[in-house]
Amino acid sequence: MIIEEYYTRLDGPEPLSALDLAEPDIAFLIALPGAEVTGDGHADLQDYIEGRPAVGRRHTVLRRSVDGDLEMVYGVITEGDGRGTGSFSSVALISPDKRVARYQAFFHPGFGMFPLPGGAA
Template identity: 70%
Template sequence: MVIEDYYARLDGPEPLSGLDLLEPDVEFLLALPGKEVTGRGRDDMRAYVAGRPAVGRRHNVVRRGSDGDLEMVYGFITEQDGRGTGSFTSVVLLSPDKKIARYQSFFSPAFNLFPLPEGEAA
């Protein structure tokens, strides 16, 4: 799935390589606690990705589904110590070229469908 490839790149050593999977005029909404980040185009997404702190977060997809040009995933975010910090639900609409044309993601630290990992024992 394209969305899983995007997250793998975002979490990898070259996060900006994920932009290669986006259409030049991609539109997006990232619903985060207390704010929404919206934008249009790779430059807007580049600014968002480049502005994120480098703290070693990882997207862990636990459920996925697709229907034609629509891909959906549910997962949780873990920190470097393996501790889960919240869950996300993301949906993308793919272009005919199989690139992300529209991207919508919701993150919540407060509500999770599945228990979050507790991380390494202290």
């Protein structure tokens, strides 16, 4: 899955390598509590990636699904100590070139489908 590899790269030692999996004109929405980040194109996505604090977090995918050109994942965000800080769901429209064309992600620190590692649901 392209979106799962995107998260693997985003959390890895070279987060900007995630851009290799995105179309140059990618459109995205990242919904966070109290804020939305939107953008169009590699430059906007790069700005978002570079602006993320370096806190050692990881996207741990718990469920995944593919329906044609649409990929969906659900998971939890874990800190370096393994403690869960929230859950996320993401949907990506995959281009014919097998890159993310459109991307939508939602994060919530309190509500989730499953209990968070080291905490409650």
